[in-house]
Amino acid sequence: MLGMMLDKIKDFVVYDADREFYAKLFPGSVGRKDLMRLRKMRSSDLPGVMTIERASYQFPWEEDIFRDCFRANYSCWVCEEQDTVLGYSILSMAVGEAHVLNICVAPAEQGQGIGRKMLENLVEIARGQAETMFLEVRPSNTVAIALYEDMGFNEIGIRKGYYQSENGREDAIMLAKQIF
Structure with missing residues (x-):
């Protein structure tokens, strides 16, 4: 059940929040393309x-x-x-x-x-x-x-x-x- 919900969320948004977190914490550690959603x-x-x-x-x-x-x-x-x-x-x-x-x-x-x-x-x-x-x-x-x-x-x-x-x-x- 949880897996199906996560798949539906993934279908709506393809994005990795960890990348944004690391980009804020370590500026320059993540490329611009990786921050695009x-x-x-x-x-x-x-x-x-x-x-x-x-x-x-x-x-x-x-x-x-x-x-x-x-x-x-x-x-x-x-x-x-x-x-x-x-x-x-x-x-x-x-x-x-x-x-x-x-x-x-x-x-x-x-x-x-x-x-x-x-x-x-x-x-x-x-x-x-x-x-x-x-x-x-x-x-x-x-x-x-x-x-x-x-x-x-x-x-x-x-x-x-x-x-x-x-x-x-x-x-x-x-x-x-x-x-x-």
Whole structure:
């Protein structure tokens, strides 16, 4: 019974309080990435999420798309530091497949391991519930492509005209990873 309760709590928040304690007691002993907390996204996070979304994309999702993700029971997460949302991720799972719908880090916070931390979390959530994880990425997003390849994703195809762009539509590279 206690174990099931702890699993439910862990499902809501992925965070190690000991790290925060040691960071306060011994400044510099714990890295910033270790102090970042991953937790389930709430509707109260949407203003911060929308700020990041609009700063990151020329054609951002609208708030109603995020609300639809909540209604569909997708796995929606934020990465935060001291109550400030640094990034977010959304995962859909069905029939043995996991699909990363969105993963985004605030422009000022990119290059610090936040995207990797969020993607590792999504892989762990999907493990045991899905056999394969899929995602799409713009060919121009070379930083994201490098992360995905480093995390074991492989190109499996191209989706023609998948993304809206300034000059019409842009293709998407389709990637997949086996996650037994």
